[in-house]
Amino acid sequence: MEQDSGRKLHIGGKVATAGWEILDAIPNPWVDHVGDAADLSRFADGTFEAVYASHVIEHFDYNRKLAETLREWRRVLKPDGLLYLSAPDLDVLARLFVSRDKFTVDERFALMRMMFGGHIDPWDYHMVGLNEEFLAGFLLGCGYTALRRADSFGLFEDTSNLRFRGVPISVNIIAQKAADASAAAATTSP
Numbered sequence: 001m002e003q004d005s006g007r008k009l010h011i012g013g014k015v016a017t018a019g020w021e022i023l024d025a026i027p028n029p030w031v032d033h034v035g036d037a038a039d040l041s042r043f044a045d046g047t048f049e050a051v052y053a054s055h056v057i058e059h060f061d062y063n064r065k066l067a068e069t070l071r072e073w074r075r076v077l078k079p080d081g082l083l084y085l086s087a088p089d090l091d092v093l094a095r096l097f098v099s100r101d102k103f104t105v106d107e108r109f110a111l112m113r114m115m116f117g118g119h120i121d122p123w124d125y126h127m128v129g130l131n132e133e134f135l136a137g138f139l140l141g142c143g144y145t146a147l148r149r150a151d152s153f154g155l156f157e158d159t160s161n162l163r164f165r166g167v168p169i170s171v172n173i174i175a176q177k178a179a180d181a182s183a184a185a186a187t188t189s190p
Contacts, residue, residue, distance in 0.1 A: 006049035011037045012056045038069040046078045054086040055159040062128035070142040079179035086160035089171040090129035132171045144175035
């Protein structure tokens with residue numbers, strides 16, 4: 001699929017980038033669409049060839065809202081469209097957090113904030129801890145296919161590339177919206 005010919009949506013983007021429209025809950029000069037990332041009703045089905053969200057999905061409750069949001073993002077993707085999804089990797093963060101002999105209390109506090117959110121605005125609270133297994137389960141359950149893990153997407157310099165003392169702390173997955181509508185599942189949990 002050619003990734004340079006159609007519309008692309010960057011959910012939560014902080015820097016204007018040619019070819020990408022930014023949606024964010026907080027208005028800023030670089031934001032094209034102000035709104036809730038879970039509600040893309042302003043866009044028709046199949047609007048985007050790519051949707052990118054780094055450290056966004058963990059802000060949605062895992063009981064229903066997370067799956068509803070992933071299905072909404074899938075809805076606005078064109079058939080064969082790609083979702084670039086990054087989240088804090090709970091496995092990595094937990095392993096680092098319990099390494100008391102390697103990190104100061106301030107460093108461990110910073111790790112805790114990566115797990116639970118920075119709490120700097122009303123949207124900066126994490127509602128779920130995700131790792132590759134959990135994230136893949138949600139994605140497959142919401143009808144995405146062809147999942148593959150990526151060390152880096154190579155698209156933006158953002159939290160998907162975040163490192164803590166040299167250790168990458170994000171799980172990055174590229175998923176596809178199947179061209180065949182029958183490939184979409186309707187389950188809501190991993």
